[in-house]
Amino acid sequence: MKRVIDNFGKNLWVLILLLSMAFVNVSCDDDDDDEAGNEEPMPVETMTITDIAAGNTDFSILVAALQKVGLDDDLASESGEFTVFAPTNAAFADLLEELGASGLDDISNDVLTSVLLYHVVSGSKMASMIETGYYNSLSAGPMDGYGLSFYVDMATGTINGRAMITATDIKADNGVIHVIDKVILPMSITDHAIANPAFSSLVAGVVKAELAGALDDDAATFTVFAPTNDAFDMFFTDMGITLDDLSKETLSSVILYHAIGAFVPASMVEAGYFPTLSTAFERNISVKVDTDGGVMLNADSEVVATDVVATNGIIHAINKVIMPPGIVDIAMDNSNFSILVQAVVKAELVDALSGDDPLTVFAPTNAAFEELFAAINVTGIDDLTKEDLTPILLAHVVSGNVASTDLSNGNVPTLNDQKMIAINVDSGVSIDGTINVVAADIQGKNGIVHVIDKVIVP
Known part of the structure; x- marks a missing residue:
């Protein structure tokens, strides 16, 4: 029995050795075939x-x-x-x-x-x-x-x-x-608002104002700052009204104030004033855009989503409804006019500048007021009385909605009966020879604002 086992063991080792040699020979043969290029590699099947x-x-x-x-x-x-x-x-x-x-x-x-x-x-x-x-x-x-x-x-x-x-x-x-299960079709601005349930309040407003066709027009291009449902809920709560309380005309003005007649993606948004589709006195009402730390409209409404591209424009979502501003609102929404706002409030002229009759305001910046304070040796508005401020402020206001392109050389009466301002348009727009208009045509719902670099002193 032991001899049989010994012989079996010897035969097993011989068999393993022969198989190993055969494997080596086959491998060498395969390598030779590959090197000689006698066999084509198997094609790799693609599935695009x-x-x-x-x-x-x-x-x-x-x-x-x-x-x-x-x-x-x-x-x-x-x-x-x-x-x-x-x-x-x-x-x-x-x-x-x-x-x-x-x-x-x-x-x-x-x-x-x-x-x-x-x-x-x-x-x-x-x-x-x-x-x-x-x-x-x-x-x-x-x-x-x-x-x-x-x-x-x-x-x-x-x-x-x-x-x-x-x-x-x-x-x-x-x-x-x-x-x-359906073919999806490219959508207009109106279609996009309808497709997103978060814009259902905007859609209701657009329908009531009969603006769906205008914002569906592929012959024009728009940028729409679209308030969400939460934005409209906040707006209605703050105003103490509902959608039904707004007339078609008022609603149309508000909705068009959220649209600009150009394609402006987020990467191209810049700070400044821009004309909207809402109008007053046949001019487009301005919206103020700030870009520090995000995009803000009129210093109050934040852009919370961007670049929804439609066939006829682009949509950016905002978290508050913005309203067409009056002259006082324009000043309040711009931190560069904070001293002017203080002066108007102290002189009790807010109501006078908020009426329906159109006005043109030449608005001095904070730097302009600070230069005046230094010249008359006061520290600020607190050192001036209502009686001091009223004639100064009224000298900056002209009746009518007068755009920069409507100005011409000559003397113009102001709301201060004792003060005429001398306008010169030969090289830019200047007032009384030394005061320059540094920004023009900020249109509000009740008038227009031009920014000046010095205070007009009667």
């Missing part, structure tokens, strides 16, 4: 977004649409990554019926390209990475570099309040696909 769509019969219309406009190759490229919200055949059938089209050939390539790219986001975003909010698609907006936005509500699983996300995380080599 286009490949996955083409392999699924439920995406046949989507694939046909991509091929029609030449986007199939773009979504087959592995040089970038994309997230595609892919409409099914049923979704496209619903769209064609909605448009009254018999097929894709009834839709122009430009329109179809815009719609298809509206379903594509740069980067690979799995479902766990998508939060409720706005996403910028690859569909071109009104300005280069700003793709049209769509709104995803993860609480309901919908996009733009229109399409339901029915399947997620179909992974491709160059991104990911999520399936939706």
